[in-house]
Amino acid sequence: MIRVEGLWRTYQMGDHELHALRGVSETIEDGEYVAIMGPSGSGKSTLLNLLGCLDSPNRGRYLLADEDVAGLGDDALAETRLRRIGFIFQSFHLVPRLTAVQNVEMPMIFAGITPSDRRRRAESSLAAVGLSDRLGHKPNELSGGQKQRVAIARSTVMDPGLLLADEPTGNLDSRSGAQVLDLLAELHAGGRTLVVVTHDPAVARRADRVVVMRDGEIVKRVRGEDINDLNGLFDISSEDDPSKQDMNTAREGDETKAVVPEKPV
């Protein structure tokens, strides 16, 4: 189970404070599929990054399977990310000079897994996402959908119980997006807890539960099956149009952090 209580994340911007999260509390059961929605800038990525131990709150508690991780130091956070959490980003965050299979091997290098085991597990992880014929391709030799599938293989190769995805279909055409969603649904059906930030009602409909954020707070909770369209769920004004505005706001450095701890653990 995941429980966050009174999470605040505040950025000091010159002489004023920007509150990206204002006391967020939420409980997510093991095996739940939760979608996070809300206008651009409402704090979705900030919350996901905290859940992913990529960032620490200024205030509040984060219990991951009964362990308080809000107060852990960098090394312990890196270890938690490595063993227990898989992260999937809108822009894939693959290492460009490495092949697909080498990208998937990355987390296992830091986990101290032997080269032959690494290769075997990376290949089977890529087979599970239908990419056995692309092992030696580098990211720029892959389509967007294929890149995201490599990223999914990487995020699951350590068999984490918790998968986090920040707009995983945001850069994909609808067909590749649907493939990625099917893979995520499969991983969820296999027993993993899944938290997905999305603007897409089709994604949210697949979730058990949808939490809607606004201005750093959770303002609504609905069942996924009750989502028909965005009308009434939250008002997207034109300046909040996600297709124009929402840069995946994962902070610089997050991509390597999510995959590669600062030092071997």
Ligand code: ADP
């Ligand atoms: P969302 O993912 O919902 O679009 P974010 O969580 O990325 O929103 O951002 C929430 C708010 O926090 C925004 O106002 C954003 O500008 C601000 N913010 C996010 N990251 C930083 C940062 N590293 N420094 C300063 N402000 C940030």
Ligand code: MG
């Ligand atoms: Mg975001």
